[in-house]
Each structure stands twice: as C-alpha cells, then as structure tokens.
Amino acid sequence: MHPFQYVAAKDVQEVVSLLEQYGDRARCMAGGTDVIVQARGGRFDLDAMVDIKAVPEVMELTLNGAGLRLGAATPCYRVYQDDKLRATYGGIVDAASIIGGIQIQSRASLGGNLCNASPSADGIGPLMVHNAVAVVAGPKGTREMPVDAFCVAPGKNAMTKGELLLRMEVPAPAAHSGSAYQRFIPRNEMDIAVVGVAVAVTLDAKGETIQSARIALAAVGPTPILAKAAGDSLAGKPVTPENIQAAADLAIAAASPIDDMRGTADQRRHLVGVLTKRMLTKAIERARGAA
C-alpha cells in the first residue's frame, strides 16, 4: 500500500481544499470499508486519506415532514435502528440491514455505497426508487443531482475534482406508499448481489390501484439501473398478477447483464423477473399497512 497521510477534516471547506489540492491522490473516507480495501489492494495510490466523520453535515440523520436528510457518512446501523425511518423508507432500511455484517454496518454508509458506484450496490436502487437527490459540495459551492444520474460507470460517479457528497435528500412519500429491496445471493448473509431489485409504490386510498411505481435493478448493467418503463407501466393499473407480471417482463427488458463468476446473464434475467414480482408484492403489502 502506498503510504498516505491521515487527515481528520473539521469542516466541508477543509475537505474541498484537500481534494482540490491532491486530486486523485486523495480520497474521502467515511467508514473506510471500501476505500481502505481498495487502497490496500492497489486500486489507487493515495497521498492523503481525508476522514470526513468529524464534519457534522455528513453525519446527519433528520426525518421530518419534508422527508429524510441522510448524511453521506451516517453509518448503516443508524438507518435501520430508526423505527420511523423503517416505516416510511422500508426499501432503504432493507438495504442498510444487509450490507455486510454487523461490524461493517457499524461503519459503512449509504453515501459511501453511492460514491463507490458499484453496479451491484445494495444501497443505490432503494435511493433511486425513492427519488433521492444527492447534494454535493465543491469549490463552486453546492449542487444537486438525482441519485439516478450519480453513477456513470462501474466504480465511477458524476462528481468532479474537489467535490464530496454531503447528503442524500429523500422526499417524503405520498400517503399509502411502500418500498422494498431484496437481492439474490447464494448464501444467507454477507455476499455481493447476483441481482438486486428495489421497488417503491404509491397506491390509492383503497389500496387497490397503483398510482405510481418505480423499479431499480442492481448487478445487471454497468451501473444500477432505473427500469423506468417497468415502473411507469403500473401507473393507474389495478393490483393484479397480470399487471405485476407485465412490469416484471419490462424490468427484464431493461436489464443488460453479463456472465461472470457470480452468475450467468440468463440466470440474472430470470432473477430480475422473480425479484421484481416479489418486491412489488412486498412494497404493495407495506403500502397497504402504511397510513
């Protein structure tokens, strides 16, 4: 591993200055569960590791009528410990609960998961289906971009030199909404998704008609994918097995999987169909249980 200096930054300005000064030779560290492994594995040589956990803005977790503000470095356990958050953002809590084991969840953050931009990230699809916005700070101030547009290639995000992710802002869902995330892995815990599917739905007051739906897919393309046509196909439709099947077929069409050590493209397409149906069913159940 290339020797690097450790800096515990105190505020956003200090982080931005260090990132500007060092460029590719510096990285932000939240929980370190990806970046330390990558530095050790020689993916990049660093001169400075910038610990952002002492910056108050990135450790935020605020839930109110407007929605959720989730600091970029807020660890997973704080997400799944919050019962109110669980009731409103089920899919996000599902993901935070299955990223690594308890040790990893003590440190790893959904913001780090997003910045790492892995195609198989568990945390990104649930943010996408919840219409989350990424708030980024940089040399020219802050800017916002939809989480849908944040990942641009495997391991690459849309931030430029000197920028860091501050938080994700997730709007409050409408009444009668629910979301869910599940991945397929060959063992019970602690593995990388072969396929992951996140779903969010909003139902009518009777819980019989889908007003809107969003579906996102993991590990079936170079980035997490928003299967927009699949979600849109359900708008205004009654909850029926046929409509759910039709959406699952459109989700399969949105996937562009490859064969690799974790699974074949065919298996992945099959899994997208199975998981989309299951997650639609689960999100609908949760929406019916919600106020």
Add this chain to the structure above:
Amino acid sequence: MVQDATVKTHVKTTINGELVEFLVEPYRSLLEALRDVLGMTGTKEGCNDGNCGACTVNLDGRIVDSCLVLAAEVNGKQLNTIEGMATPEGLHPLQQTFLEEAALQCGICTPGFLVAAKALLEKEPHPSEDSIRFWLAGNLCRCTGYDKIVRAVQKAAETPSKGSK
C-alpha cells in the same frame, strides 16, 4: 496541513479501560497497531479485508473489523479487545461456555467471535438462535460448522437450544 506520510502520528486512546499512547504510521490499520505496535496479539488477522471478522474489536460500543479502521482514527476513543474479556477472577461466561461446548478448533476466529458475541449479549441478553446467527454472520469459522459456537452463545445467554432435549 498535511504532513509527510512517513512521519508517525501520535495516538492516545483507551484500551480495555487503560489509557494508552503510541506512535504509528498514518496509513496503518488499527489491527496492525494492536498487534505490531502494542504487542496485543489476541486480536487476529484473517482476511485483512473485512470479510472474516477475526479482527473484531469494540470501538465506542460498536463492533468493527479492526483491519478496516485506521489506527489514527481511534485517537480519543474507547476500545475493547479480547485481552479485556477475562478478569483476574476468571473467564468471561462466553469464554467458559466456548470451552464447555468445544466451540473452537484452530482458534483463529475465536477472539473475534467472543468480542462480537459479548456485544450481542450486552445489547440483547437473551437472543434467539436466529438473532445469534444473524449477529455473527460477519464472523467466519472454518472448523466448527457454527453450531457449537451458536450453542455456546445460547448457553452463556441461558436461552434454550433448538436442538436441546
């Protein structure tokens, strides 16, 4: 101001209730500092990339993989390691039940399991078998097949075993 990465950084932290100060290169992990700087070799290195849990320690009340923590990060924190588990009066109940239930063979994973299981019982004194298995999913053991470990934790927690007669 960023210094030369070869200059050692000064870390002052509390380990098992005692104030400890040491010097370490800023890019070294907490695991390396514990084992190679402080000579506290009870914490084991398994995979060194956050998969196996052999290096589990308790940092400010939460279990973490010490291979994925930088030593410089623990300045001013509270650390608890396997060395702090037994007292002069005797073994921790988990250590005793691990022995009684033969919940180890080669022993490399054992300190990590013990530190992790202790944190579980402090949070949840009588966990279900499912809770134990879920909590310990971040600790790998290649010898026991896990059942003996789960039984040892259940025995320490005095919760009935699923297979008990």
